[in-house]
Amino acid sequence: DVKVTQxxxxxxxxxxxxxxxxxxxxxxxxxxxxxxxxxxxxxxLIYFSYDVKMKEKGDIPEGYSVSREKKERFSLILESASTxxxxxxxxxxxxxxxxxxFFGQGTRLTVV
Amino acid sequence: GNSVTQMEGPVTLSEEAFLTINxxxxxxxxxxxFWYVQxxxxxxxxxxxxxxxxxxxxNKGFExxxxxxxTSFHLEKGSVQVSDSAVxxxxxxxxxxxxxxxxxxxxGTQLKVEL
Numbered sequence: 001d002v003k004v005t006q007x008x009x010x011x012x013x014x015x016x017x018x019x020x021x022x023x024x025x026x027x028x029x030x031x032x033x034x035x036x037x038x039x040x041x042x043x044x045l046i047y048f049s050y051d052v053k054m055k056e057k058g059d060i061p062e063g064y065s066v067s068r069e070k071k072e073r074f075s076l077i078l079e080s081a082s083t084x085x086x087x088x089x090x091x092x093x094x095x096x097x098x099x100x101x102f103f104g105q106g107t108r109l110t111v112v
Numbered sequence: 113g114n115s116v117t118q119m120e121g122p123v124t125l126s127e128e129a130f131l132t133i134n135x136x137x138x139x140x141x142x143x144x145x146f147w148y149v150q151x152x153x154x155x156x157x158x159x160x161x162x163x164x165x166x167x168x169x170x171n172k173g174f175e176x177x178x179x180x181x182x183t184s185f186h187l188e189k190g191s192v193q194v195s196d197s198a199v200x201x202x203x204x205x206x207x208x209x210x211x212x213x214x215x216x217x218x219x220g221t222q223l224k225v226e227l
Contacts, residue, residue, distance in 0.1 A: 042219035090155055103155035
């Protein structure tokens with residue numbers, strides 16, 4: 001079975017902190033994605049990566065950055081956390097030519 | 113740009129009732145269409161998919177038919193169970209465009225099934 005693992009289920013951080021959310025997949029997928037999920041808004045794409053060291057902005061990249069140094073790992077970075085970044089964050093991965101994405105269990109981040 | 117519209121919830125049904133969750137889309141070209149399900153406290157799982165017009169995706173008693181003429185992909189199940197209670201997301205991908213093969217999601221529809 002494909003496994004996408006996010007490092008934390010729940011996180012509480014203070015405003016202004018630098019926050020790292022980690023995601024690892026074990027299926028040698030080329031594509032990796034970070035979404036945030038908010039009630040009434042569905043899933044919105046923050047960043048995605050289709051190869052090591054490659055990244056592209058999604059629909060809502062402001063306030064976020066990403067890092068992909070190894071194929072299996074994709075990190076989301078909140079440079080200076082703010083309360084409006086309180087949300088559920090979902091990582092996903094897929095093969096290059098397939099749109100079928102496999103999701104992690106999510107990280108619920110609260111910024112206080 | 114691409115967009116997906118699905119009916120607002122929550123949808124509350126009695127066990128063994130018939131389920132329809134409507135989904136319509138706007139996209140250029142010939143997108144692939146998906147339904148994902150999210151059970152409480154979990155990430156999303158692929159429920160079913162269809163990659164071209166008139167294809168029917170099916171899984172676990174759920175079905176959806178890709179209707180190009182009405183740009184729709186409605187989810188149906190003949191007899192729901194309490195265990196089907198979850199949030200259902202309709203999504204599309206417009207194919208490989210420079211890598212990434214991104215998904216565009218609807219806002220999700222919460223389904224509650226009661227005994």
